[in-house]
Amino acid sequence: MDKVFVKGLRADALIGVYEWEHEQRQPLLFDLTMDWDQAAAAASDALADALDYDALSKAVVKLVESRPRQLIETVAEEVAQLILNEFQVPSVKVRVSKPMAVAAAETVGVEIIRSRN
Numbered sequence: 001m002d003k004v005f006v007k008g009l010r011a012d013a014l015i016g017v018y019e020w021e022h023e024q025r026q027p028l029l030f031d032l033t034m035d036w037d038q039a040a041a042a043a044s045d046a047l048a049d050a051l052d053y054d055a056l057s058k059a060v061v062k063l064v065e066s067r068p069r070q071l072i073e074t075v076a077e078e079v080a081q082l083i084l085n086e087f088q089v090p091s092v093k094v095r096v097s098k099p100m101a102v103a104a105a106e107t108v109g110v111e112i113i114r115s116r117n
Contacts, residue, residue, distance in 0.1 A: 001090070002038040004051045007031050011061045014068035015075065015098065022068045028075065029107070030060060031095040034083060056087050072096045072110050080114040091115035 009032065012025040034051060041050035060079055069075055076096045083092045097109035 001035040003033055004036045004038075004053055004089075005031070005033045006053050006057055006060075009057050009060060011064035013064050013075070015070070015072065016101075017070050025065075026098065026100045028064060028072065029097040029099065029109075030064075030079065031093075031097075032056075032060070032079075032083065033093040034087070034089040035091045036089055051087060051089065056083060059086060072098050076110050076112045077114075080112055084114060084116050089116075 009030040011028050011030065013028050014022045014025055015028060016022065016026070034056075036051045038050075041047075043049075059082060063078060063082055064075055076094045079096070080092050080094045083089055083094075091113065092115075093111065093113045095109060095111040097107040099107040101108045
């Protein structure tokens with residue numbers, strides 16, 4: 001299966017288990033990889049036949065920035081479900097990094113893979 005990816009997508013979220021984390025936005029970085037058959041888009045050269053990664057990226061940022069959450073696990077699952085349901089991809093890998101979470105680490109994060117049933 002062909003792939004479409006978005007790497008390093010940034011959303012500024014109210015995220016965390018501490019009170020201050022719901023008062024100050026922190027960056028979350030997303031690496032998204034979607035299964036997508038590129039044959040129709042390659043043949044037609046039409047955006048209508050492609051996975052619109054700009055629209056997908058904007059939808060992810062809007063979702064993540066829409067409300068506070070405690071866990072990046074929750075964010076990862078919500079992003080995966082958004083992409084599966086609204087963009088009709090067969091499967092998606094969502095990697096969420098939270099660079100400000102642990103002072104001694106460059107970043108921490110989670111990665112999930114979800115498919116349509």
